[in-house]
Amino acid sequence: MPANDISFNLMDRPWIPVTMTDGSFLHLSIKEAFAQANEIRSIDGDIPLQRFALCRLLLAIIYGTFGHLRGSGITDWKTLFNDGVETRNACDALMDYCDYYRNRFDLFDDTAPFYQVAGLHTAKNEVSGLERLVLDVPNGEKFFTTRSGEGLATMGVPEAARWLVTLQAFDPSGIKSGAVGDPRVKGGKGYPIGVAWAGHLGGDLIEGSDLWKTLILNYASADVFDAGDGGAAWSVEDDAPIWERQPLTEQAEPGFDQPMDRTGEAGSFIGPASLLTWQSRRVLLAHDGETITGVLICNGDRLKPQNAHRYETMTAWRRSNAQEKTLKMPLVYMPRKHDPARALWRGLPTLVADEQAGKEHREGPSESLRPLTLRWLDKVKIGDFPVRLHSFGVEYGSNEAVVDTTVDDVLDLNLTVLSSQHPELGGVVRDAVGMVDTGVQELRNLAGNIAIAAGLPVDGPRARAADAGYTAFDSAFRQWVQGLDSDTDTEDVRQQWSMIARRILFRLGDQIAAQASSRAIVGRDVTRRNPKTGASTTTHYCVALAEIWYRGKINKLIPDVPNEGENE
Structure with a gap:
C-alpha cells in the first residue's frame, strides 16, 4: 500500500471509548463525540488516566473553536452551557473547526502526523517496543499491566491513538531515544527533561451529567482574572492548540521549550490551550498500515510547573517555601498533587471557597489556590448543580523515570459547595x-x-x-x-x-x-x-x-x- 494511501484520521475514525447516557458503550470519532456530546455520559479509556487526557484533548478543541471568551465571557459561556451542543451555532462551529484542521489529526500523515514528528529517527534507526507507549507497563515488571505477552508485540490503531495522547500527558522522565537533528542529544541519548506536563498536576476534572456539560464546566474564560490578580492574563494571541501551530521537528521548539534558568518564569506557559496539548515528547509510531508495531519516543519541550498557577486551569496549587529558596524567588506555587493514600474528600478544604475567598491579594499571598476552573465557576454563578469532582494523578518513582501508582477518585457533590456563592x-x-x-x-x-x-x-x-x-x-x-x-x-x-x-x-x-x-x-x-x-x-x-x-x-x-x- 503506498504511504500516501495509509490514513487513520481521528476526526472521522472511531477511537474514543464512551459510555452513553442510556448505559451503552461505543467507540466514536472526535466529530461524533462532539455531535453526540449531550448523549454521552462519560469518556472512558484503557486506564482511568486516559479519561483525563482525552477530555483535555477535546477541551483544547473547545478553546480552539470558541476562543478565550475575553470581554463577554460570562454571557457567551452561559449560552454554550445552557443551549448545549445540539444548537446549530455551537455544533456548526465545532464541525467547521474540526474540518478546517482535519489534516492535522491523521496518525499516519506524511508531513504532520497527529501528536508526532514525521521522519523522526535515531542514528541507528531503532524503534522501541510498545511497552514504552503503554503507561502502566513498568520497565521489567510486566505482570502488573493491562497488556502482556503478545499483546505488546502489536496494537490496534485506535488503542495506540489513546496511548499516544496519554503519553504526551503523563510520560515518565528518564533517558529517551536520541533523535538525529536534536542538539540536546549526547552519545545517542536524550537525557531527562522531566515528566510530561499533566504528570506534574493534581488533576481535577469537574464532571456534569453528560460530556457537553463536563467540557463546558472545565472551559474557563480569560475573564477569570480580575484587578486583584495584578493584571494577569493569558497570551490569548499566542495561545493555541498544537494543531494550529506549524508541525514540530525533532528539535525543541523555540519559545516553548523552557530553559532551566527560566524555571518559575510565567512567560513559558502561554495559556490553557497550549498546556492542554503540550508536546513533552517527540514521537513517531511504527506501523504496517493495519497495526502499530513499535514506537520511537524522544525528548520534546521541557516545561516545569513552578508558577503556572495563572495558566494551567485544572489543578489546585500550594505555596512552596522550598522552591522559593531553590529558585531564589519571593513567591513560588506548585501544583497540589493528589496523595494516593488519601481519599479525595480529605483534601476538600483546599477546593472549597470560604469567607476569605478572593482576599489573598489584599492580605498578601495565599498559602493555597483553588483551580482556575472553580474560580471561573464562581463568576458565572450557575447555582445549585450536581457535579462529580474527579481527581487524577501519577506518583512517579526512581527519579520520576517509572510510574509507581496512579490516582483515580471521585466525589459527588453540589457545585454550590465548592463556590463562593455560599x-x-x-x-x-x-x-x-x-x-x-x-x-x-x-x-x-x-x-x-x-x-x-x-x-x-x-x-x-x-x-x-x-x-x-x-x-x-x-x-x-x-x-x-x-x-x-x-x-x-x-x-x-x-x-x-x-x-x-x-x-x-x-x-x-x-x-x-x-x-x-x-x-x-x-x-x-x-x-x-x-x-x-x-x-x-x-x-x-x-x-x-x-x-x-x-x-x-x-x-x-x-x-x-x-x-x-x-x-x-
Missing part, C-alpha cells in the same frame, strides 16, 4: 474534615496507649487504627456532603455531622479496646524522664484508662449533641 458551606465542609482528622488522631493515640499497656511497639497499632478510622468515615462523609446545597441550614448539618462523627469514633474506640490482650487490660507502669528538668514521672497504662482518656478527648472535640443515641 461560602459558609465551605466552612462547614472544612470543619467536618478537620473533625475527622482530629478524631482519627485521637483514635491512633488510643491504639498506641493500649499497645504501651501491653508492652508492644506502637507504630503498627496506630497505623492500623488510622486506616480503620478513615475507612469507616469514607462512605459516611461522601453521603453527607452529597446532600449539601444552597437550601442547607448550616447549623443543622454541622450538628448532623457531629452526631455521625461521635458515633463512628466511639464505635471504633470500643472495637479497638475489645481486641486488647489480657496483658493490656491489666496494664503496667511506665516511667519517663523529662530531658529538660531531669524529673521522672510514672504513669499507669491500661485499657480502661486509655478508654477514659480517649472518650474525654472526643467529648472535648465533639460535645454531646441531642439524639446522639440514635442509630447510624
Whole structure:
C-alpha cells in the first residue's frame, strides 16, 4: 500500500471509548463525540488516566473553536452551557473547526502526523517496543499491566491513538531515544527533561451529567482574572492548540521549550490551550498500515510547573517555601498533587471557597489556590448543580523515570459547595474534615496507649487504627456532603455531622479496646524522664484508662449533641 494511501484520521475514525447516557458503550470519532456530546455520559479509556487526557484533548478543541471568551465571557459561556451542543451555532462551529484542521489529526500523515514528528529517527534507526507507549507497563515488571505477552508485540490503531495522547500527558522522565537533528542529544541519548506536563498536576476534572456539560464546566474564560490578580492574563494571541501551530521537528521548539534558568518564569506557559496539548515528547509510531508495531519516543519541550498557577486551569496549587529558596524567588506555587493514600474528600478544604475567598491579594499571598476552573465557576454563578469532582494523578518513582501508582477518585457533590456563592458551606465542609482528622488522631493515640499497656511497639497499632478510622468515615462523609446545597441550614448539618462523627469514633474506640490482650487490660507502669528538668514521672497504662482518656478527648472535640443515641 503506498504511504500516501495509509490514513487513520481521528476526526472521522472511531477511537474514543464512551459510555452513553442510556448505559451503552461505543467507540466514536472526535466529530461524533462532539455531535453526540449531550448523549454521552462519560469518556472512558484503557486506564482511568486516559479519561483525563482525552477530555483535555477535546477541551483544547473547545478553546480552539470558541476562543478565550475575553470581554463577554460570562454571557457567551452561559449560552454554550445552557443551549448545549445540539444548537446549530455551537455544533456548526465545532464541525467547521474540526474540518478546517482535519489534516492535522491523521496518525499516519506524511508531513504532520497527529501528536508526532514525521521522519523522526535515531542514528541507528531503532524503534522501541510498545511497552514504552503503554503507561502502566513498568520497565521489567510486566505482570502488573493491562497488556502482556503478545499483546505488546502489536496494537490496534485506535488503542495506540489513546496511548499516544496519554503519553504526551503523563510520560515518565528518564533517558529517551536520541533523535538525529536534536542538539540536546549526547552519545545517542536524550537525557531527562522531566515528566510530561499533566504528570506534574493534581488533576481535577469537574464532571456534569453528560460530556457537553463536563467540557463546558472545565472551559474557563480569560475573564477569570480580575484587578486583584495584578493584571494577569493569558497570551490569548499566542495561545493555541498544537494543531494550529506549524508541525514540530525533532528539535525543541523555540519559545516553548523552557530553559532551566527560566524555571518559575510565567512567560513559558502561554495559556490553557497550549498546556492542554503540550508536546513533552517527540514521537513517531511504527506501523504496517493495519497495526502499530513499535514506537520511537524522544525528548520534546521541557516545561516545569513552578508558577503556572495563572495558566494551567485544572489543578489546585500550594505555596512552596522550598522552591522559593531553590529558585531564589519571593513567591513560588506548585501544583497540589493528589496523595494516593488519601481519599479525595480529605483534601476538600483546599477546593472549597470560604469567607476569605478572593482576599489573598489584599492580605498578601495565599498559602493555597483553588483551580482556575472553580474560580471561573464562581463568576458565572450557575447555582445549585450536581457535579462529580474527579481527581487524577501519577506518583512517579526512581527519579520520576517509572510510574509507581496512579490516582483515580471521585466525589459527588453540589457545585454550590465548592463556590463562593455560599461560602459558609465551605466552612462547614472544612470543619467536618478537620473533625475527622482530629478524631482519627485521637483514635491512633488510643491504639498506641493500649499497645504501651501491653508492652508492644506502637507504630503498627496506630497505623492500623488510622486506616480503620478513615475507612469507616469514607462512605459516611461522601453521603453527607452529597446532600449539601444552597437550601442547607448550616447549623443543622454541622450538628448532623457531629452526631455521625461521635458515633463512628466511639464505635471504633470500643472495637479497638475489645481486641486488647489480657496483658493490656491489666496494664503496667511506665516511667519517663523529662530531658529538660531531669524529673521522672510514672504513669499507669491500661485499657480502661486509655478508654477514659480517649472518650474525654472526643467529648472535648465533639460535645454531646441531642439524639446522639440514635442509630447510624
